[in-house]
Amino acid sequence: MKITTAINGQKKVLSVEPNDVLLDVLRREGYKGVKEGCRKGTCGACVILLNGKAVNSCLILAVRAAGQQITTIEGLGTPDAPHPLQRTFVDAGAIQCGYCTPGAMLSAKALLDEIPHPSEAQVREALDGNLCRCTGYVKQVQAVLAASRILKR
């Protein structure tokens, strides 16, 4: 069946089976920034924004994305003009292997869109669904708080 969605602001018509999982469809369509990790909603590597909310794309049947707005990491900034979160994640050393980064950054974006100046506790809660096995979480939290200060200016 055909579904129409908007991915990173662009209208997309996708051909999907009723039992296709959104994670697989997005990767098939070339959005390789959506990572496959645990595939059961625990690790957060596959996190995308669905209508601005961070969700695990491995737990969503693709048909449900019909008529919805999807944001993947490809929709955040460009190499020439990175999003503040992309700059602060690099500056803070919050990236090592990078596998969890797209999911963590999108969780952070959902938070900053809703609460532009969050407390540290709010940042930690927003990132609670993204497991990182390299840098740990302190630098990620610092990066999100730094991005919120940039957005303030």
Next chain:
Amino acid sequence: MQQILPKLTEYFRPRSVATAITLLSKGKGRRVPLAGGTSLALSTSRKITGLLDLSDLKLRYIKESQRSIRIGATAVMKDLCKHAAVDRVAGGVLQQAAHAVGATPTRNLVTVGGNIVQLFFWSSLPVALLALDATIRIQGKSGRRSISAAAFFRSHPKRHLAFHELVTEVVVPKTSSSCGGAFIKFARTHTGYAMLNVACVLERRGRACHNVRLVIGAATALPFRLRKVEDLLENAPLTPSLLEQAKSMTAQIVKPVADMRADPEYRKEVAGVLVKRAIQEAWARAAQTQAVSGGRKRRPTASRKRKSSGGTA
């Protein structure tokens, strides 16, 4: 990897509950409702041939009336977490239970209806709804019915719900300011699966507890009330020795199962500790609300002003 829902061929997105029920009826049990979909997206069931997406049924709401809060079946955990009226129920016990579900990206997906119908061993919301004496509203081909949370969770909901029935709403009674509550999830990490869940709701009058409701989950297949412990606490001054009695009585009553997370002996001991903590927290929260609105009538009335603490600064 096994294929997800290998026999799935149909997908429906009805626009009314009536249409949804007709479609479910015609499915003869092979079509199932799709709400948050977090368990269906992992299901390898060969029985399911059709999905009924509930997204367009306008069941994602939280409505406040004089006596109760009505929560639509497709409201998600995150909706409960940030709703002021939900936060005011029994010291925030429902809000705490919603917050105990998974992590942020799953709390944005998991629905109230899905969580109570699936009733996993570790589910938190059913524990809080039992403690709050909530009502579950169900619609099927023969009409609507309402049943108490106690009846709904007496056996697994998937066993007693007919295939053409849909949970449409959960109604939670509002509580008075002298009512406090607490929900405690015990897990290895705060996003992990529960080894135990405990909810306590009580009313504080003077030095004594009244109308105590204590529920324990993730100890056995279904959550249950600790009625003997409730009776022990009823109308008794809450002294340290009474709390110790509640703790040891809980450990005696609970007959937990073993799983990879904890063995029964450990669960028994922890259950006692958590029950004690939950009573203490519920008591402390009742005191706080009493301090804000002390002397008011216990029953909510139309003219009663809403408590305005927190979140409005």
